[in-house]
Amino acid sequence: MTDRRDGSDEAFTDAAEILRSALAGDSDGVAGAFDAVVDRSGVTGAYDVAWCLAATMVGDDVPAGGWALDFPGIDEAGYDARWVARFISAYANSDDSTGEALFGAALADGQLPECLLTLAGSAVATLRRRRAA
Structure with missing residues (x-):
């Protein structure tokens, strides 16, 4: 498969819809x-x-290069x-x-369904942190 860093318009539209639902607390x-x-x-x-x-x-604005996953206690996490931490790391490393x-x-x-819900929740938490900063 090809590198998806640029994404398709349809994927971005779907991601925006998912983020709207997640921001509203609508897991369904x-x-x-x-x-x-x-x-x-x-x-x-998906x-x-x-x-x-x-x-x-x-x-x-992520510089190219190798990024290490810094998540204390990751092996004890659910x-x-x-999965989300490692998936984000793969993205950051263009992997x-x-x-x-x-x-x-x-x-x-x-x-996968639970991982995707957690990913959406993590994205929302990141957006909220950025707004608060």
Whole structure:
């Protein structure tokens, strides 16, 4: 697959809808929006939207280079929190193949819906922190 740093307009529109639902505290709306993406564009579409959410969290001004994951206690965190931290790290490092592997593993483990909800919640928390700063 190709690097998704630029994303598609459709993925950005879907990510914006998911963020609106998450900002409103509507977890059913978040799940429904992801379901609609999967129905329309398959798992690849959901991956593209997740990559857009990661972009929202990381921001635009990330210098190229290797980024290390700094998450004390990550090995003790829940599956979804570990997944989100590692997915964000993959995005920050422009490592699409790791992002795809994480996505596939969560899908195979039956954890993808919870991981995507946690990703959306993390993106909202990041946006709120930025607004408060």
